[in-house]
Amino acid sequence: ADEVVLVGRSNVGKSTLMRELTGHQFDTGGKPGVTRQPNHYDWAGDDFVISDLPGFGFMSGVEEEHRESIKTDIVHYLEENADNILVGVIVLDGKAAVDIIDRHSGEDEVPHVIDLYYLFEDLGIPPVLAVNKMDKVDDRDERLNEIADRFGLFPPWEQWADDTIAPITAKKGSIGALEDVVRHHLESEKRDDLK
Template sequence: MTNPPVSHKPKHGIKRKKNLAKLKTRQKAKAIEKIEKKNDAVTFEVVFVGRSNVGKSTLLKNLTGRNVRTGKRPGVTLKPTHLYFDDFLITDMPGFGFMSGVTKEKSDDVKDNIVHYIEEHADRIMIAVQVIDGPAFVEITERWDSRDEIPIDLELHDFLEEMEIITIIAANKMDRVKDDEKDDLLNDVVGIFGYDRGEGTWKESGALVAPVSARGGDIRPLISHLKNEFHKMKRDDLFKHFK
């Protein structure tokens, strides 16, 4: 009985896979090194924070002209998204609160990661833009109050103040509010956040409030507040990064 023929097939496939694995490892290392260099150069950061599905990513896209990951499903953004401009960094933080298809444990982890990120980079985070759903904000707050719980939005706002980070409240989706109802709504918003407006309206409260409509493209109040704060910090050079 003869022995079966010995296969002399070249092992090119295995070698090719090993080479591809090495290439991917090198590419990953270079990408990490590149990000680290960018991070080392950052001296001024603006973070965008808020509940899931309030329109942070869409607002950022309109503000900078840069493509930012967006989605209709709450919780699409689970990790910080960074936009680098030399020594200036804009960060879109993950949305907190309800996230479709995400467990409560994961949702809590996301919230904790937001806090840890801000604590870790507090020395370079000069401004936070806290985006809220203008039309729904009062109702959401009342729902939390009815359960004798402090709304996450207020916890976050207080935390940013404790960290001494200038906070702009961007009340988004204001195109859904009737013109003659906007002032009353914004009066309620600043009251919920604890600002005293005295005998005046929300404009006299001292709060940095920007009523905007990301989808409608009306973000001028936010740009105005940002530029004003940049000017106070002698960073007029940052104006060029906004549309």
């Protein structure tokens, strides 16, 4: 697998994170819900690409029909490329994520990020939660436990720190936790290849 997929609502810090990961300047912005072809970037040092799949998380103001077609596009892309995808990184705003998830949880509604988490799992793509903007979070452990809980990951969050939950502050370049988690998956894949 040589691809890392990155998703998240707008404003969670995807472009900032991508810039830190790749050393390239770019903008993941653009209109909410407008799907573009996945972009590929070299991850400095390591030999794989990072694809940014905009449009999944933030689709308010987008018509239902268009919304469904965006979702279908993304699902197709992931299905076709699942074998090549090392991890599916879901970028969250550490300060806002729980409120947003809870606001969108209801009888007929599953928040997009949760949906996507399970989609990754179903496709055999290890999901990774990059919890960004940790510099704005005071009650760090409590907040990370809440986030873990929303994704069905039994607290304490530290149990998931090796392979799933990576608290980061992209803006200050502190993304080591995410790099460690990605490396963890890379290494366990290499071990599997040797079997």
